[in-house]
Amino acid sequence: MSNTIQPRLTRVFRFVRCSYADGVAELAYAFDDGEELVERIRFPHAPAVPAARATAFDAALKLLHLVAGVSYYKAGVPPRIELADGPLDDATAELLDQLYLHGLAEFAYRNGLDLRGRIAFPRVGSGTKAAGSHGGVAPALDLPKRTLVPIGGGKDSLVAVEAIKSIGDEATAVWVGNSALIAACAERTGLPTLNIQRELAPGLFELNRLGAWNGHIPVTAVNSAILAVAAVVYGYDSIAFANERSASAATLEYEGQQVNHQWSKSLAFETLLGDWLHTHVAADLDYCSLLRPYSELAITRAFAKLTPYFDVFSSCNRNFRLLGPKPVDRWCGQCPKCHFVFLALAPFLPKPRLLAIFGRNLLDDETQAAGFDALLEYQDHKPFECVGEGAEARAAMYALSQRPEWQEDALVERFRSEILTQLDVAQLALEPWLEPSPEHRVPARLQAALAAIG
Numbered sequence: 001m002s003n004t005i006q007p008r009l010t011r012v013f014r015f016v017r018c019s020y021a022d023g024v025a026e027l028a029y030a031f032d033d034g035e036e037l038v039e040r041i042r043f044p045h046a047p048a049v050p051a052a053r054a055t056a057f058d059a060a061l062k063l064l065h066l067v068a069g070v071s072y073y074k075a076g077v078p079p080r081i082e083l084a085d086g087p088l089d090d091a092t093a094e095l096l097d098q099l100y101l102h103g104l105a106e107f108a109y110r111n112g113l114d115l116r117g118r119i120a121f122p123r124v125g126s127g128t129k130a131a132g133s134h135g136g137v138a139p140a141l142d143l144p145k146r147t148l149v150p151i152g153g154g155k156d157s158l159v160a161v162e163a164i165k166s167i168g169d170e171a172t173a174v175w176v177g178n179s180a181l182i183a184a185c186a187e188r189t190g191l192p193t194l195n196i197q198r199e200l201a202p203g204l205f206e207l208n209r210l211g212a213w214n215g216h217i218p219v220t221a222v223n224s225a226i227l228a229v230a231a232v233v234y235g236y237d238s239i240a241f242a243n244e245r246s247a248s249a250a251t252l253e254y255e256g257q258q259v260n261h262q263w264s265k266s267l268a269f270e271t272l273l274g275d276w277l278h279t280h281v282a283a284d285l286d287y288c289s290l291l292r293p294y295s296e297l298a299i300t301r302a303f304a305k306l307t308p309y310f311d312v313f314s315s316c317n318r319n320f321r322l323l324g325p326k327p328v329d330r331w332c333g334q335c336p337k338c339h340f341v342f343l344a345l346a347p348f349l350p351k352p353r354l355l356a357i358f359g360r361n362l363l364d365d366e367t368q369a370a371g372f373d374a375l376l377e378y379q380d381h382k383p384f385e386c387v388g389e390g391a392e393a394r395a396a397m398y399a400l401s402q403r404p405e406w407q408e409d410a411l412v413e414r415f416r417s418e419i420l421t422q423l424d425v426a427q428l429a430l431e432p433w434l435e436p437s438p439e440h441r442v443p444a445r446l447q448a449a450l451a452a453i454g
């Protein structure tokens with residue numbers, strides 16, 4: 001990487017090439033005429049791609065190249081995007097335009113940028129068939145009837161795993177990256193495991209040092225695109241994420257634009273990608289979220305029964321940093337995820353059990369008041385993190401405020417005396433949050449698993 005490049009002054013972001021050999025995908029990008037930034041994804045023990053799946057594989061790999069580019073594009077957000085392979089068909093360009101606009105909305109908001117009108121993937125004329133596009137439904141590949149279940153180290157994916165196990169589906173626990181914590185959770189599931197390695201281009205960190213734009217990226221989209229390639233390579237007909245209903249709710253609205261930290265976990269993204277895979281990769285490759293009908297509270301209620309995972313899981317994202325410090329124990333106890341998971345599990349677990357998981361009582365610590373206020377959307381907006389809606393956090397806090405074992409704790413007592421008086425108690429019931437919604441894209445083969453959650 002040339003050390004003279006000024007990332008924020010670049011004019012063009014180029015998708016240079018992508019290739020695959022011996023289980024390693026190489027995804028290359030560049031700004032202007034600068035050096036290549038090459039990301040590598042390693043698929044362990046990958047079998048040779050059968051000839052019948054070659055076209056599907058090429059389409060999935062090309063999408064991965066386009067999706068993973070978001071980590072690099074964000075460093076400069078130049079006004080032009082160039083594709084080495086020529087323009088995209090409408091559906092692909094639309095998927096990418098939406099992903100870069102909404103998936104980078106938090107990044108843009110926090111950096112004071114407006115990406116509206118700036119992101120335009122080159123596309124062929126409306127209705128025209130681009131090279132490599134089927135223009136309709138992609139052929140079915142007769143993929144084996146088995147499921148890839150991504151594991152993130154937290155409660156959600158473990159609820160999904162147990163639901164899949166309850167219907168006897170053939171499934172593999174899969175994760176991207178080298179987190180030992182996720183590996184321990186995956187082992188504990190008892191399922192076969194698959195660990196895909198992802199190596200960001202080292203040049204990105206140099207660009208960061210040179211003052212590149214930086215911020216949140218839609219990482220679930222990147223993981224999803226990696227798993228679509230994996231499904232074709234290894235032979236799976238379903239990818240079942242564990243993205244909850246609340247992931248579709250915006251974190252905040254700003255100048256008419258919704259900003260959702262979790263956009264690539266939303267139903268909108270799931271629909272775009274699920275449809276795209278059916279039309280461009282394989283009619284029999286399903287991409288869904290098994291937890292889509294459920295609120296965070298319904299999921300924590302289900303997780304509260306999964307005691308074998310209590311000593312291995314963590315939802316604290318500080319564990320998953322590539323660089324920088326990680327918590328000494330599995331829960332930092334300071335971040336919005338720690339706050340939210342503590343609060344959302346509390347109504348469903350005996351108090352000593354919860355305190356044993358976290359090693360402390362976060363609700364009896366006055367220094368954490370601001371963190372819990374943000375979750376409740378009291379004097380602040382919902383944090384930029386994977387946490388439930390303000391209304392469900394308020395319902396959980398209200399439930400605790402009615403229980404003798406919690407009432408005296410500093411932040412519950414503060415809620416009762418300071419915040420509750422400003423709320424309508426009729427809106428604070430826990431039960432409505434435990435009802436599943438009918439909206440989901442779970443394929444027929446896996447629908448019986450939904451019953452195990454609700």
Ligand SMILES: CC(=O)N[C@H]1[C@@H](OP(=O)(O)OP(=O)(O)OC[C@H]2O[C@@H](n3ccc(=O)[nH]c3=O)[C@H](O)[C@@H]2O)O[C@H](CO)[C@@H](O)[C@@H]1O[C@H](C)C(=O)N[C@@H](C)C(=O)N[C@@H](CCC(=O)O)C(=O)O
Binds near residue numbers: 217221261265
């Ligand atoms: C672990 C984490 O939360 N990281 C976010 C954090 O990154 P930080 O700088 O503190 O450290 P690193 O994770 O070590 O990353 C170093 C730099 O690398 C770049 N980068 C990393 C991963 C990637 O996929 N692309 C990248 O470009 C980036 O320049 C980093 O500075 O803060 C960053 C800036 O806000 C975030 O981008 C990091 O988030 C990771 C991509 C990440 O994996 N985050 C997930 C835990 C996460 O946020 N999941 C969401 C899912 C939302 C979605 O729509 O997908 C969630 O759980 O809500």
Ligand SMILES: Nc1ncnc2c1ncn2[C@@H]1O[C@H](COP(=O)(O)OP(=O)(O)OP(=O)(O)O)[C@@H](O)[C@H]1O
Binds near residue numbers: 316
């Ligand atoms: N490294 C990863 N590899 C593959 N999938 C991942 C990875 N990290 C997260 N995911 C998946 O992305 C989705 C969203 O992640 P999220 O962090 O919300 O879930 P979680 O870790 O299971 O639960 P929690 O909400 O408690 O953190 C889940 O389906 C999760 O399995």
